[in-house]
Amino acid sequence: MFNKNFLLVFLFASIISLFSSCSCNPENIAKFAFKGMESMMGEGFMPSEEIRALGDFRGMSVSLNSSKAENHVESTIFLKLENGDPVKIGSQPEILARKCAEIYLHDFENSENYRQITVQFIQSDPNNPENIAMQEYTFETKDF
Known part of the structure; x- marks a missing residue:
């Protein structure tokens, strides 16, 4: 069975890698990812x-x-x-x-x-x- 923390880190890394290839504002993407992480973790x-x-x-x-x-x-x-x-x-x-x-x-x-x-x-x-x-x-x- 996978560790919950491992899955969260994997999900976070996947989101970052998905958006890192687009021409969007990377700062906004990071803020979005951090907000998502905080909504899951507290x-x-x-x-x-x-x-x-x-x-x-x-x-x-x-x-x-x-x-x-x-x-x-x-x-x-x-x-x-x-x-x-x-x-x-x-x-x-x-x-x-x-x-x-x-x-x-x-x-x-x-x-x-x-x-x-x-x-x-x-x-x-x-x-x-x-x-x-x-x-x-x-x-x-x-x-x-």
Whole structure:
């Protein structure tokens, strides 16, 4: 059986690839695709520009993970923030991670369905994209 998240990502990618070959305004197409994604996943699913501005992140994405094992459900939101400004991330990135988690959980209407949120700061080397560094911070959603 396919994972629900896999199907959503596949659907989203299909929509983008379908419209990427037309001469339409790509910005409007992206807005349409994001609105469709949010209508399926819940309002606030896509990270806000407020989060982007906190660390001047060049890329942002979200994935949701739920798994069930003997009377126990693990559910985590993964907020991936890419290539932020090292000065804005600062010497205490866990404080920024907590602020990003707080904003995201406030904006995402279905956040109460998840037990944890993991914020990942990913930095890639512009000269060698295979060279990456990642910092990861996990918080309990009930703490927000």
